[in-house]
Amino acid sequence: MTMTDTSPLIEATGLVVRRGGNVALQEVDFTISRGEIVTIVGPNGSGKSTLLRTLIGAIRPSAGHIRRAPGLRIGYVPQSLHIEPGLPLSVARFLALPRPQPADRIAEALNRAGLPDLHDRRMTELSGGQFQRVLLARALLERPDILMLDEPTQGLDQRGSADFYRQIEEVRSELGCAVVMVSHELHVVMSASDRVICLNGHVCCSGAPDVVATAPEYRALFGTGTKGALALYRHTHDHAHDHDHPQPDHHHEDHAI
């Protein structure tokens, strides 16, 4: 992976976001360069989605600056998307929003997403996994410089999300686009990332995945703070990928689920 192009695609400094009287983000800095995969992790309500939506421009920060590279093309995959049942929208029509796309590019996008037969299927009739892959296919049709994914594997089973992440890595190496991902599936995500940002209203720690995984701030957040599922993921992750590192302390909660 090349990190030689030094001008960042998005550079945010000192972001402060207030939502309904509460401070959702406090003095957050964020930078991403071409081709990087950055994962944002953090417990529920830690401002992960808020940060992503602020970087896109959907939320106006009350302080701080965001600089996007001129002409930056963003491919955004939201956490969830409700399509009004009264809106007759086929998969092909959805893929051509907002810009019309040639039929062969739509067919190619569907093939790549592994959904060649769903061209005329209504969006409201898709399964959760199919829907996520259509969202990704649409984001890729715009040939983005940066792909922004908000918990893209929510509702997918282990196998489904592993496939999804494999596809993201393929896409990155094919298109050379940067990827920002919000997730709590730490065991899968962290191994695929160049950089991990651990968020809890502010940036707790950030860096290479193995550095963050052993950082005390990270373990304070995921080891004891959220007990169940998150700790279990770390547990799995440690066994799967960190054989040559010393095992971190296991709390009893880690085994609770």
Added chain:
Amino acid sequence: MLDDFMIRAALAGIGTALAAAPLGCFVVWRRMAYFGDATAHAAILGVALALALEMPIFGGVLVAALAMGLTVSALSGHGFATDTLLGVLAHSALAFGLVAVSFLSGVRVDLMGYLFGDILAVSVADLAVIWGGAAAILILISRRWSALLTSTVSPDLAIASGIDPRRAQYVLTLALALTIAIAIKVVGALLISALLVIPAATARSLARSPESMAMLAAGLGSLTTLGGLALSYQLDTPTGPSIVCVAAVLFVLSLTAAAARR
């Protein structure tokens, strides 16, 4: 040909139906039916304004509907549930409008005509306003169709693609105010929402794409107007309500057709 009042009525109805169809689809997709209602009720306030200032009814209604639409757009999301807000504004606007009209002493106002429409009294000048307004609405919506549709599917997806969804809201508010201003003569302030929502809801169970739904709604709306006119002529019933009755019957038939197809 335009000398015949029935011909003028039919042309007025079709012009209104064509303008209302694509807008009505957005009203259905964005769940704005109540929003349309509130804006339409403000039309009576606009009528009072126009009569008091001796300006054309079209202008008064347009201003009042636009003001109401922008007020609701600005207030929603500031602590009030939108349907509560709309409930307050819709009926207040109607009540203030009715009271305001009653103050206009010396002016003999046919209130029924503004509440339920007076399509049989459409003049050639009215026709020009209706078709001019309809053309403006159709041009406005078709030129921004893709951005409007993307903003409707998801404001965040629109923003990521460089589209401002607030702009879509303004475009639709403007189109809605224009539609109300041209439709008040045809079906009246109380029934305008019906002309927006019912043809679109009827097309919904038959259409396969957003575009075909808008076109189907336009066809159904025109058919509805002609059917309502014929019904009113045959049975000597009030025309505006007759049009809405036909629309409602077509809606029920479309549900039956959709159920039979499954």
